[in-house]
Amino acid sequence: MAKDDTPTRDATLCVHPPEVSQEGYASLAVPTYRASTIVYPDGEAFLRRATRGADGYTYGLHGTPTTRTLEEQITRLHGGARTLIVPSGQAAISMVMLAVLKPGDHVLIPDNAYPPVRALCADYLNPRGIAHTVYDPMIGAGIADLIEARTRLLWIEAPGSGSMEVPDVPALIAAARARGVLTGCDNTWATPLLFKPLAHGADIVCEALTKYVGGHSDLLLGSITVADIALHRELRATLGTLGIGVSPDECALALRGIQTMAVRLAHVGQVAEDFARRLVGRPGVAAVLHPALPSHPGHAAYSRDFKGGSGVFSLVLEPGQEAHLGAALGALKVFAIGASWGGTHSLVAPQDIASIRTATRWPHAGPLLRLSIGLEDPAELWDDLAGLLDRLSAG
Numbered sequence: 001m002a003k004d005d006t007p008t009r010d011a012t013l014c015v016h017p018p019e020v021s022q023e024g025y026a027s028l029a030v031p032t033y034r035a036s037t038i039v040y041p042d043g044e045a046f047l048r049r050a051t052r053g054a055d056g057y058t059y060g061l062h063g064t065p066t067t068r069t070l071e072e073q074i075t076r077l078h079g080g081a082r083t084l085i086v087p088s089g090q091a092a093i094s095m096v097m098l099a100v101l102k103p104g105d106h107v108l109i110p111d112n113a114y115p116p117v118r119a120l121c122a123d124y125l126n127p128r129g130i131a132h133t134v135y136d137p138m139i140g141a142g143i144a145d146l147i148e149a150r151t152r153l154l155w156i157e158a159p160g161s162g163s164m165e166v167p168d169v170p171a172l173i174a175a176a177r178a179r180g181v182l183t184g185c186d187n188t189w190a191t192p193l194l195f196k197p198l199a200h201g202a203d204i205v206c207e208a209l210t211k212y213v214g215g216h217s218d219l220l221l222g223s224i225t226v227a228d229i230a231l232h233r234e235l236r237a238t239l240g241t242l243g244i245g246v247s248p249d250e251c252a253l254a255l256r257g258i259q260t261m262a263v264r265l266a267h268v269g270q271v272a273e274d275f276a277r278r279l280v281g282r283p284g285v286a287a288v289l290h291p292a293l294p295s296h297p298g299h300a301a302y303s304r305d306f307k308g309g310s311g312v313f314s315l316v317l318e319p320g321q322e323a324h325l326g327a328a329l330g331a332l333k334v335f336a337i338g339a340s341w342g343g344t345h346s347l348v349a350p351q352d353i354a355s356i357r358t359a360t361r362w363p364h365a366g367p368l369l370r371l372s373i374g375l376e377d378p379a380e381l382w383d384d385l386a387g388l389l390d391r392l393s394a395g
């Protein structure tokens with residue numbers, strides 16, 4: 001069987017895996033292609049490798065068929081032009097800002113942004129000559145008054161992290177577009193299954209795939225999907241220059257997770273909304289922050305623009321329960337205490353929203369608990385939650 005050019009020396013055999021037949025092999029799984037080096041058929045092809053462009057394979061850092069499959073799947077779900085996969089959700093946001101903002105530019109971020117975004121602007125971009133203004137997420141078309149000649153990007157998060165207000169995304173985008181300002185939206189909560197920002201005119205949508213796409217609390221990835229191919233080239237160049245790429249093994253986990261996302265999301269969305277409605281008016285609960293509730297800030301925009309809710313919402317406890325909170329949370333049986341939501345396990349995380357607000361006054365006095373509903377038995381989850389509230393109101 002050995003052809004003339006088949007190596008025969010042991011050390012070379014160790015380096016060259018044999019080619020085996022793939023005849024008849026068909027699998028439903030996306031193969032995990034790993035590579036740093038990409039090899040070329042001849043010297044000419046190697047010398048011309050730059051002509052392969054932003055979509056071509058030239059180096060493992062810039063993608064393999066596994067990462068491209070995940071990119072393309074997310075692109076299709078969002079109806080975008082291209083997607084880039086980066087090491088985390090926060091990296092997705094920071095890469096967008098690093099790629100599009102230059103010294104002298106200005107970015108608008110909402111008061112309910114994922115907190116590290118505020119830190120990115122204040123602690124990293126500001127000292128490098130990029131200014132920011134924090135806006136009231138419910139400002140709507142009034143955002144026009146905050147757009148300056150130097151404003152390059154309007155950042156949106158819908159709904160806000162933990163605080164859950166739903167901004168009027170189409171109004172924000174319309175005001176930005178009228179002034180030639182790029183718009184980007186953090187869509188982690190909704191996923192493209194429940195909200196598609198590009199369809200509302202956004203230029204960029206970022207997601208923490210860490211959450212619902214991964215779905216099992218065991219990976220970190222982020223996505224940047226753009227509506228315009230020129231923006232893709234700009235972002236791809238920035239990632240390459242900064243040396244940002246992802247492991248195809250993480251992408252393979254995400255490709256597995258995304259297959260069940262629609263079913264998981266439908267389930268947790270329904271349980272979360274049911275719990276939210278049942279928690280309204282319960283002793284010890286001052287407010288339930290779920291956009292499906294008519295009293296919720298942005299309920300009208302949510303009903304108009306979103307297909308439904310995911311599994312994350314918050315509740316505000318009556319003031320005075322802070323002292324018992326630690327012990328009461330420690331006695332939970334099914335809910336785990338932790339921040340990075342979207343997995344199969346239900347989570348609870350206390351948050352202090354008032355202390356991070358700068359553009360708006362947080363209207364609630366009591367402590368806030370952010371809940372992420374997972375896939376456990378809903379009745380058992382409800383008993384756990386009810387037990388927590390009973391312990392808290394008993395003191």
Ligand SMILES: *Cc1c(COP(=O)(O)O)cnc(C)c1O
Pocket residue numbers: 087088089090091114161186188189208209210211220221222340
């Ligand atoms: C978790 C999260 C992020 C960051 O994602 P990581 O993968 O943890 O960096 C960004 N935005 C929102 C809304 C998130 O919930």
